[in-house]
Amino acid sequence: MNINLAKGKKAYFASDFHLGVPSFEKSLERERKIVRWLDSISEDAQVVFLVGDLFDFWFEYNSVVPKGFTRFLGKLAELSDNGIQLVIFTGNHDLWMFGYLEKELNAIVVKDPIDITINNYSILIGHGDGLGPHDKGYKSLKKIFTNPFFQWCFHRLHPNLGIGLANYWSRKSRAQGHEKEQEFLGEEEWLWAYAKKKESQKHRDLYLFGHRHLPLDLKVGESSRYVNLGEWINNYTYGEFDGQNFNFKTFEA
Template identity: 70%
Template sequence: MELNPAPNQKVYFASDFHLGVPTTEVSLEREKKIIRWLDECKKDAHTIFLVGDLFDFWFEYRSTVPKGFTRFLGKLSEISDAGINLVIFTGNHDLWMFGYLDREIGAKVIYDPIDVSIDDIKLFIGHGDGIGPGDKGYKFLKKIFRNRFFQWCFRWLHPNIGIGLANFWSGKSRAQANDTEQRFMGEDEWLWSFAKAMEKQKHYDYYIFGHRHLPLDLEVGQNSKYINLGEWLNYCTYAEYSDGKIELKTFEA
């Protein structure tokens, strides 16, 4: 993907909104904050990358999607209708996107990490789940989650049952991971390790991921950085491309 923003335009990156948790009320306040951020982005955005886990759970049945998030989806439609490029990556919580967001809001939905060029800056962007060393259990589960037969089976569950089970599983998974998410693991940061290994094969100026939930801006090699976008449950961090560089920022700090 090649982007050529005008000198007065910027490119924005954010991930891990996890809309829907921990309660409807708290999620709604976060949704309104995200909309305020999107309104700011709209003023000068060429492209907005939303890099996965926008929803804590999302599954598109043939004629049904999870209820709620109307303000967020409406704002994305408004941004797309304004001619701003909107790129959405699936994450491990919302990987079951099957065309609804493409059709309804005009987003480009991406399922795997991709190369992106902004002017002469080269990026490698993905949600970050299932890559890097370790985490073999999830890598196995991801193959099941993306298997068309198992997706077909899940569709036969009534949405009340399917979404209820998914929300229970999601909450349990998040509780188990909470301590790791808040702690910098040094050389054991698996996405940082992945970026270092990639850099030995091919140069990128920036490796941009979500998933980790910890805002990180780390050197990968000479003239190369790994940026983790953090999340919006606690940090409300995002990245901004302007004047040939990408910086990690906080919204309404």
């Protein structure tokens, strides 16, 4: 994907909103904050990359989607209608996107890491789930989650049952993994290791991921960076590229 930013325009990046948890009230408060951020960037944004796990669970049935998130989806529709390109990556919590957001928001939905170039600045970007040397258990699960037959089976469940089961599983998984999300693992940071391996094969200026939940900005080789975008439950971090420089920021710090 090649993007040429017009004069005065920027590209923005954010990840891991996890709308829907831990409660309706907390999620609504966070949703309003996300909408304020989208309003704040609307004047100079040319393209907005939302890098996965926007929802803590999302599954599109043929005629049903999870209820809620109306302020967020409405704001995305407004941005799109005003000519701002939306690029949405699926994450491990919302990988079951099957065309609804493309149709409603005119968004580009991406399911795997991709190389993009913005004004000759090269970026490898993806959510980050299932990459690197670890996470073997999830890698096996992802093969099941993305298998067309198992997706067809889940489609057969009534949405009340299917979405209820998925929300229960998501909350249980979050409770078990919360402490590890806040701990910097040093050389064991698997997405950092993944970026180093990819840099040894081909140079990029930036390796940009979500999933990890810990905001990170680390050196890769002599002239490249690995940035993890963090999340919007505690950190509210995002990336901004003005055509020359990538800056890592916090909204309403």
